[in-house]
Amino acid sequence: MLSRRSVAVATMFLGIIYLAFISLGIPDSLLGSAWPVIRPDMGASFGFAGILSMVVAGGTIVSSLVSGSLVQRLGTGKITLISCCLTAGALLGFSMAPSIFWLVLLAIPLGLGGGAIDAALNHYVAENYKAHHMNWLHCFWGVGATLGPIIMSFYMVKHNSWRDGYTAVSMIQFTLAIVLLVTLPLWKRIAVSREHERLDSMIPQDQVGPELKQPAISSKANVLQIKGVKQTLIAFLFYCGVESTVGLWGTSYLVGARNMTAETAAGWISLYYGGITMGRLITGFITLKINNRVLIRCGQIIAIAGGGMLLLPLPQLFLVGLILIGLGLAPIYPGLLHETPTRFGRDNSAKLMGYQMAVAYTGTTFLPPLFGLLAAQTTIHAFPFIVIAFIILMMMSAEKVNHILNNQTKSTGINC
Known part of the structure; x- marks a missing residue:
């Protein structure tokens, strides 16, 4: 059994993961809400937003494919921190980009960071928390995706600037990066505590219901x-x-x-x-x-x-x-x-x-x-x-x- 203090730390840490998923959802909805203003400002065509989205998606796919190896090598905490810094830097770059060419370049680290943190956090929650937390995790992504247009709309209306909207979101990401840096030692500690809890509460197979019985599966390179x-x-x-x-x-x-x-x-x-x-x-x-x-x-x-x-x-x-x-x-x-x-x-x-x-x-x-x-x-x-x-x-x-x-x-x- 985990001590009360360990339970409190695990719960607090879960809140940090939820915040990380809110911050993951915010940038996903920014481009669409800001594009009607970005397009004339940058002199881009109407359909160029699709190209930017494809570049972001390409980076996301690449980082997702290698995330498993990176998590095993560096750990979820470090990958999440590095990815958060990547997305924060890319968003800050968006706010200062002088031309559409720079937006295309910055879309690469934005996608790479988003894909890595998405895969790493999903893996961590799947291994260390129960099913309801996974559902709520993705619910919080929806909260972030909803906040993105609200933040951008505020800065476009009040400050007449889409760039300020990107700056604000990048500051949110940098703040999260600081929190992740401070709590970096907790990632492994929580995982170890959860593993001990899992072993202590392990139920013999003859007492497990049919829906929970699974054959042992060995590790495979492929x-x-x-x-x-x-x-x-x-x-x-x-x-x-x-x-x-x-x-x-x-x-x-x-x-x-x-x-x-x-x-x-x-x-x-x-x-x-x-x-x-x-x-x-x-x-x-x-x-x-x-x-x-x-x-x-x-x-x-x-x-x-x-x-x-x-x-x-x-x-x-x-x-x-x-x-x-x-x-x-x-x-x-x-x-x-x-x-x-x-x-x-x-x-x-x-x-x-x-x-x-x-x-x-x-x-x-x-x-x-x-x-x-x-x-x-x-x-x-x-x-x-x-x-x-x-x-x-x-x-x-x-x-x-x-x-x-x-x-x-x-x-x-x-x-x-």
């Missing part, structure tokens, strides 16, 4: 050879694909296919994001009673039902459908992340977490533009069908993983 990993990566690809596609093209669908005004449509899409954020807050409490596998499956069914409502002619129903998609998606991403050490072994989780992040960002980067090309050649009315198809492909992949794990459990002699 984690892609582990059964179920490839299917899990496909689930991450389509999860982020559908989340981003709804966010990027939902407004266009409501305007083009449902004859809404752009302002009204944007409001409903904000409720879609609100559904994800609130869903993760609520799911955090539900995980105290229901395991991740059940929640992931229920979320996928709810999301499919929401996608089906987009096809119905009644305005109230297809608008409710958007909220249902958000609520359904809420438990899936954090649930899949938190299951990583349990499903594929603690020794493999750091490297695999990075791979999952990389594939997730690949889905975010490429699947929404692919739908855009499809819609340009056909019609925006295809939107609900593509959304449903993405969710079904994600669900099929996740269920395939469950099937593989069930077979592995039976083959080890565990009687389910």
